[in-house]
Amino acid sequence: MSDLDAFRAEVRAWLEENCPPEMREPVRGDEDICWGGRNWKFQSEAQKLWLERCVAKGYTVPDWPKPYGGAGLSAAETKILKQEMARIGARSPLNSFGIWMLGPALLQFGTEEQKVDYLNPIARGEIRWCQGYSEPGSGSDLVSLQTYGEDKGDHWVVNGQKIWTSYADKADWIFCLVRTDKTNKYQGITFMLFDMATPGVTTKPIKLISGNSPFCETFFDDVKVPKTQYVGEINRGWDVAKYLLGHEREMISGGDSAGELVSLGGALAGVLGRNEAGQLDDPILRAQLAAFDVDAFAYRAMGERFIDMWKTGRAHPASSNMMKYVGTELNKVRHELVMACGGSEALEWDSPETKGGARPRAWLRTKANSIEGGTSEILLNVVAKRILDLPGA
């Protein structure tokens, strides 16, 4: 038996022993997702137990080094862990912008002290982070951001406004791009970290077309940030931000390909109905579902290949842009088809029978997929220039 086979057997046995049965049920909605943080209220004892057991094993961040709360697994071992978790339908023990975004940035740019101090609470689900990037006047043109940190010797005084801050109202800390030099566009931004409980920080949820409010406006009014709380170098935060956008795009692209293959056409057969031959009732819709499933199965293989290559440094550094573009466009198509199959029932906005309009709200939510974290158009620009090396601005 090879080392990896032995590892697989060990992981399988551990999961069998430690993953509570409730945590092997499919996620039914947002309430089943564990985000952690100071104010987190566990939905069930099983959710709490599952997080604690994974934390003890380093499995919330399996490929991080052990001193920072991880399990120190290789890319191949991490893949096996994910496959084995998917095999039994195990839920993610912890969802976290700290894991997906800040963590990779700290691992790359942080000091040893920062890694120990910030990564461990992320791994344990104790501190929930949010990301302060976009501003009302700085969306795709992010580098034009205006939130300003005035140098006061041992601290900055930060004033300005962020927008589209995911879960800012629930987060404990923020990683935030702040202008610290107004004379230098790219080399005048600092990547700061501060507590959302600092005086002068306020949040206001934004109501979206889905009727839900996963995003906030975040206001900074004379917020004092100690001049120790930044990542990388002062005025070189854009380097960190660019690196991190790669990870954000990796995350949004949903590179998870370990679970069982489920076709959309098969999943919607119960909704749409079948004809006497057992095929979906509407032949044109069936054809569109089949075309989607070809794309989705193929993209899943792409997700597996992308992660295998990304984690071992083989991927083109800009390839996460392509992944995010293809993945989010595909997800929008998925939800158009879900709506088409659902018919008039899928229009119901708040009936208990439709779980409060889960389908139309999810459908509308997906429209943000190709906007947040870089619009599809910006991503295509990046692919054209950095991967295809096409000329121009």
Added chain:
Amino acid sequence: MPLYHNEDQLMLKDSVGPFIAEQAPVAHLRQLRDSDDATGFSRDLWAQFVEMGLPGMLVPEAHGGLGMGHIEAGIVLEEIGRNLTPSPFLSTSVGAVAALAKAGGTQAERWLPAIAAGEAIVALAIDEGSKHRPDRIATTATRAGNGFRLDGKKSFVLHGHVADMSIVAAKTDGGITLFAVPKDAKGVTADPRRLVDSSLASHVTLDGVEVDADAVIGEVDAGGEILDALLAAARTGAAAEMVGVGQGAMDMTVGYLKERKQFGRLIGEFQALQHRAAHLYGEMEVARAAVMKAQELLDQGNEGAKLMVSVAKAKAGRAANLAVREGVQMHGGSGMTDEYDIGLYMKRDRALAEYMGDVHYHTEQVARMSGY
């Protein structure tokens, strides 16, 4: 296994890529076409394939081959696709070998070593109408004397007029049976037709063709599984070749965007073209991953392979088709000329798209296999 090429596979790519690019670039196809070559490929080039051990890549070592897998065969096919190289590799070394290796027995012993040694070209006589419908084979094999009598018409038989042996799928009393029909069998007529991509494919007529009982590949009535193995291999191989065709077309087109000037600027500076090129890149990458996944599952003997093979053939078909259509359009008037190569990519893609089931056929298969 990670879904990227390992060191050995990269070494194979590094040796096969330059070999094909030097010995059989697009100019080689043009030369065969313009001389109205009657064989459909160059025997000299095939001899060089033999020297490199390529025809027997998939042949088990016990039969004199290299015992490699579909990922390795795919590396060769991608380079064949990128260079539009005419070659019997796909039908002989991939499709036929998969069937013979699956079946074992007399015919495997007879033909696998010959294929590995480069002494046999094998054609696949599966299709009958103008569309791929392997579930509706009408060619019959009836028992006669010590063997069988074959009657029927086959179409789209690549290399059918020069093959040393053709694998013929026929209906028998209790199912499908595959037969190894040798070149000189009486009653076989191969009528080669020049196709849009300059390849030669035959209409094959089987008129009372008598074969011995041992011409059966595998067991009588049990050819379904062997045919499935043949189809899975040939489809995956065609998909890999299409990835090569699409990649070749895309690279050529992106290159053109960087040299062609209009309005005093390189046309590659225009965002309208940049976005389309970038979109194409994404589709090609996804197709490549799907094909690699199908190859991996086939090599593992995984039961999920069949679904992924159809996904790969459909996705590669769509991506390569996009690549050649965008290629011709972005080349502008030049793309319409015979002088530029991009049109040849469009033609080869059209033929490969049809081979062993087109996008629509395989999309339908995905729906069926997914239970809807």
